[in-house]
Amino acid sequence: MFVSDKLAFIELHKTGCTHIRSLLTDLVGGELAGKHNQADAELFTGNRVFLGSVRDPWDWYVSLWAYGCDRKGIVYGKVTRGGYTLRGHGWRDDPYQALRELLAARPNTHAGEWQRTYRDVNDAGAFRQWLRMMHDERYWPDFGQGYGRSSLSRLAGLFTYRYMKLFTCRDGEAHGLDGIATFEQLVEHDREHCFIDHFIRNENLEADLFLALERSGFEVAAKTKADILARARTNTSSRRHGPDYYYDDATERLVLDRDRLLIEKFGYVAPGARGQHPDQRLPEPLQA
Incomplete structure (x- = not known):
């Protein structure tokens, strides 16, 4: 995560985190305090604003897979190695839980x-x-991260699990997720426990970030905004196709079912349905 005296940015994997962190370094100052880790109790003792980032779930899975095609990423590193592996258990963030896993x-x-x-x-x-393998319980132990052992895995995909673990759980805890058995309980848990003040959507990254900062009391000059908009994205994969190239009806429905919470909360539309909504616009930035 990225932390300053007045702000904390919690990093959800493959949602533009590296680029956002770079921009925040220039705009507000601060430091890196772990990567893709949960907020600890100390962060909640002040009056910090909490930022989080999200992404179109259909695009998120393509991005995670494409990153692996470039031989990068924790998921790729774990699933393509046979036998046991010490990597990807979260030793730095929670050594005890990592040992248990x-x-x-x-x-x-x-x-x-x-x-x-x-x-x-x-x-x-x-x-x-x-x-299909990512959503098949026979393969869940291969990529670890506590996903297969959580009851939430029976209800939601890895993207939603990571979202819930980072944005609704604090200080290394995730046991509160194990009591969730229905979609209605999932929605209620998110409503009660999500502590993010402003979300930044990868599809509208710079504009959402500027707005979140302005709503949080940070001023961003017009020239600074123009300079930032001219920058290239960082930590991208080599893919050249959009989500509609990769999905068929069955896999599109799979994500629609497994990551329904994020799709409905942030107003995302399935790749195959986007041509039916030519005037669709991304919703206004949401607040928790």
Whole structure:
């Protein structure tokens, strides 16, 4: 996460975090205090504003997979290695929980299957197979992160799980998620426990960031905004196609079902339905 005296940015994987962090460094100052880690209790003792970032769920899965096609990322590193692995258990953030997860782990016997799904960033069929595996409980232990052991995995996809763990749980805790068994309970938990004041959508990153800062009392000069808008994004993958290239009806519905919370909360539309909404605009930035 990125922390200053007045602001904390909690980093949700593959939602423009590296770019946002770079911009915040220039705009408000601060320091990196871990990466993709939960907020600790000390952050809530002051009057900090909390920022979080999100992304179109259909695009998020493509981005995570495409990053792996470039041989990058924690998920890629874990699932493509056979046997046991020490990586990706969160040793830096919570060594005790990491040890528990390692002791409960089983050897990865699916490394070859995973490797084949990463064969070509332009292969939509490979992506669809990868996505089906990501939502198949037989493969959940391969990428760890506590997902397969959480009851939430029966209800929601990895993207929603990461969202809930980072934005509704504090100080290394995630046990509150295990009591969630229905979509209605998921919505209620998010409504009661999400502590993010302003969300930044990857699709509207700079504009949402400027607005969030202005609503939080930070002024951004017009020239600074223009300079930022001219910058290239960072930490991107090599893919050249949008989500509609990769999805068929079945995989589109899979994400619609498994990440329904984020789709409905942030007003995202499935790739196959976007042509039916030519006048669609992203909703106004949401506040928790």
